[in-house]
Amino acid sequence: MASASNLPDLSVHDTLPKLLSLHARQHPNDVALREKDFGIWKPLTWAQYHARVRAFALGLLKMGVVRGEVVGLLGDNRPDWVGGEVASHAIGAMSLGIYRDALDEEVAYLITYADVKVVFAEDEEQVDKLLNLGERLPTLQHIIYSDPRGMRKYHDPRLMPVTDLIALGEELHAAQPDLYEDLVGQTRGEDVAVLCTTSGTTSNPKMAMLPAGRLLRHCASYLSVDPKGPEDEYVSVLPLSWIMEQVYAVGMAMLSRMRVNFVEEAETMMHDFREIGPSFVLFAPRLWEAIAADVRARIMDASPFKQKMFDLGMKLGLEALAQGRRSWVADQILFRPLRDRLGFTNLRSAATGGAALGPDTFKFFQALGVPLRQIYGQTETMGAYTVHRGDDVDFDTVGVPFDGGIEVKVIDPDHNGVGEIVTRHPNMFAGYYRNEKATVADMRDGWMHTGDAGFFDKKGHLVIIDRIKDIATTANGDRFSPQYIENKLKFSPYVAEAVILGDKRPYLSAIVCIRFSIVSKWAEKNRIAFTTYSDLSSKPEVYELLRAEVEKVNATLPEYQRISKFLLLYKELDADDGELTRTRKVRRGVISEKYGTIIDAIYDDKPKIDVDTTITFQDGTKQRIRTTLTVIDLLPTKAATAEPVAA
Incomplete structure (x- = not known):
């Protein structure tokens, strides 16, 4: 397990490219990433990961991308999505992840607002989205695609297969073999590396500026309360544009060397998930709700005997949970086979965040034996900063703050102690990109005003009520x-x-x-x-x-x-x-x-x-x-x- 004592020295390796170079030297043959393609899991070692990122970075450099510019990423979770992000950081550029299901208006706004010249677009679907915007993307000069299927009919001069980008990078590397490592050495932890869009309630989200060093230090704080290591398996299913997937699939993976697996398609997600049998999972509340609903739906089609066994198992399991224990009978007749069916057999840690998860759904998975914890945070705070510790899990709370100088308080409380939640810690965002007015509005005297209403219970757990405005x-x-x-x-x-x-x-x-x-x-x-x-x-x-x-x-x-x-x-x-x-x-x-x-x-x-x-x-x-x-x-x-x- 990765603890503070065996993590890389973040005073030296304070950026993602530096960590990648370190692992490629020290653990070249260990598997870093896996992707399922045509039904086969294809591994990528740290050495291969490093070589591909190096080719991407030098290719981008040769195409004219310079320090301080923004590189876009659009598509499903794939190794090339992460590789494009780390490569952008290696040459001093910033990465901007765009949700794959973003509408044309959202894509046009983000690309033009950030003056994006180059976009990594996964496949034909995402390329179509960019090409259809035409003159609405005046800054876009290059569209790099990884999946060549269906691309022969296109003749836009901005299009480039990822193989051509790699060829450009390898050509430059052959001419200047020390150039890439020199560039990596020049990266600095306090440089903004990621522009992460806020979820927001408008169609034009703000872009939080996340310095690499702060992201990594916050990931280290998270690992201190929820350790991971090279033996851990993680399946990346939530959008990489979201801050928490950045934390897990990029930041924590690069620190702890846990293996990150990418499913083939959204439709095969649970099947692929079960094949890997991960030791850790992060799902959004909607996905936990969908899984619980699917289990109940399948029971509807089961025989009367199985329905009775399900009802009995749930009754015994929930009764035991209320008493702070597990039911051996319920585990034998229901929960053990159900965990196996869902791919949860090897789970040692599970989390939900991004929105509130209902207590009933939470109890369902806790009774099932899933070690589920609720996390809470915002994009601006590098994602989560509270979590349940060990067995101290309360269905109605989001736990307690991480270690590492994280402060959380409730201001302007009413007679019940409910007020606005504000927080500050050393590793928060550096402001909103090109939006100083919004930065000043949300950050006051170093405190991030979340806009959420809540209170601390008698155990010191933070309870979230709702958005104040809601x-x-x-x-x-x-x-x-x-x-x-x-x-x-x-x-x-x-x-x-x-x-x-x-x-x-x-x-x-x-x-x-x-x-x-x-x-x-x-x-x-x-x-x-x-x-x-x-x-x-x-x-x-x-x-x-x-x-x-x-x-x-x-x-x-x-x-x-x-x-x-x-x-x-x-x-x-x-x-x-x-x-x-x-x-x-x-x-x-x-x-x-x-x-x-x-x-x-x-x-x-x-x-x-x-x-x-x-x-x-x-x-x-x-x-x-x-x-x-x-x-x-x-x-x-x-x-x-x-x-x-x-x-």
């Missing part, structure tokens, strides 16, 4: 956290997304999106005919199914937080429509504006709401939706007893 108050003066209730709803296998309404209204209501893959299976099993998502979500039988799920959640909530009405939306919430961030957080402002007519109709006590709208798919095709939404009354509603609370 904490709502009913017209009767009752405060509630929409996110908390939404997470409880999403523990249901039938619920994909939910939006809780009620701010300045007399009661709470909900807009619910069904989990189509599971509800469609349920409908087929019950011989309910349907055609599309919209058609299925309007079926009376589906409404009754979801009514039971919402009522289950209501039974666990205080009376003033219970949902009085709900409806099933005619479409899924989508990041491409601006309704979710790229890390799958609800953009409440967009929801309020886009579905304002529907929301008003709910609170006007209309039992039916007619909808006639058009939705646009990612490929540009459009579909007209004409349907009627049914508003389900769960609880009697009454007018507000107090004046509406001021905004």
Whole structure:
């Protein structure tokens, strides 16, 4: 395991290229990365990794990329994505990761804002995205692609296969064999290496400037509480554009030499995951929720005996968990084979972050035997800075701060101790790229103002309530956290997304999106005919199914937080429509504006709401939706007893 005592000396090896050169010298034949391609896992040793990065870096140099410029990265998680990033740092350039599913407008904004000249684009899909933007990318001079499939039909002069880039680099290396190491030696830890986009709630995210040395020192702080080493296996599935995947797949991997594995396709992720059997996993809450929902969906198709065994195992497991122990019987009849089925057998550490994970989902995986911990942080703080320690796991908290001078406090608390969470530590970001105004607004006297509301419990654990701007108050003066209730709803296998309404209204209501893959299976099993998502979500039988799920959640909530009405939306919430961030957080402002007519109709006590709208798919095709939404009354509603609370 990697501990502070056996990590590389970060006062000397303070950048990613320096660490890569170190490992290539000391451990040339050890496997650094693996990628699954055409069903075969292909390893890349530290020596091969180093040689490829060297060729990339010298190739970029020969193409005219200079210190201080920005190199873009667009595509799925691949070794060449990481290699392009480290190569950019080696010549003093900054890397900018762009989410692979970013819309054209987002891509155009980021590339033009940062004056990007060169983009590593993985394949035809990403190349198409860049070429279709045409004159909207005036700074873009070179597009380097790794996957040649489908590329023969293109003749744009900016296109270059990665093999040509490597040839350029090797030619320069042959002429000047010491040049690359000289360049690496000139890299400095305090130079900005990564521009990492914030998740944000607008279509134009800010870019946090992350110096290499600070990133690595923060990763070392993380390793002090969650050690990793060369024997550890990690499967990289979350977008490399996200700060926490940068921490794990790039920073911590380069420090601890844990092996990073890249799956073949998103569709094969869980199969590939199981083949590797990683010792550590980082999933976003939405993925944990999806896995839990999928397990429940599979149980629906199981025999009555297996269903009874599942129910018994979960009952025994959750009872044991509540007593701070594990159930041997539950492990034998359910959890051990289920862990194997999911690829969790070898897990020694597991984490979730990026958004809140509902306590019910958390308990499900803890009972299963997954050593799940919640982490909390922001892009600006190099990702997470709190985590649960050892067995001190609390489902309602995000743990305690890391070691290494990390300070967290709650300011302006109310009578319950709830206030804004602020933090500072030695390794935070260096400000927002070309946006001093935003830097000054978020960083005050060295403290990062997170915009999150929370408090410390009696054990010193940090509890996150919600975004301050999202904490709502009913017209009767009752405060509630929409996110908390939404997470409880999403523990249901039938619920994909939910939006809780009620701010300045007399009661709470909900807009619910069904989990189509599971509800469609349920409908087929019950011989309910349907055609599309919209058609299925309007079926009376589906409404009754979801009514039971919402009522289950209501039974666990205080009376003033219970949902009085709900409806099933005619479409899924989508990041491409601006309704979710790229890390799958609800953009409440967009929801309020886009579905304002529907929301008003709910609170006007209309039992039916007619909808006639058009939705646009990612490929540009459009579909007209004409349907009627049914508003389900769960609880009697009454007018507000107090004046509406001021905004």
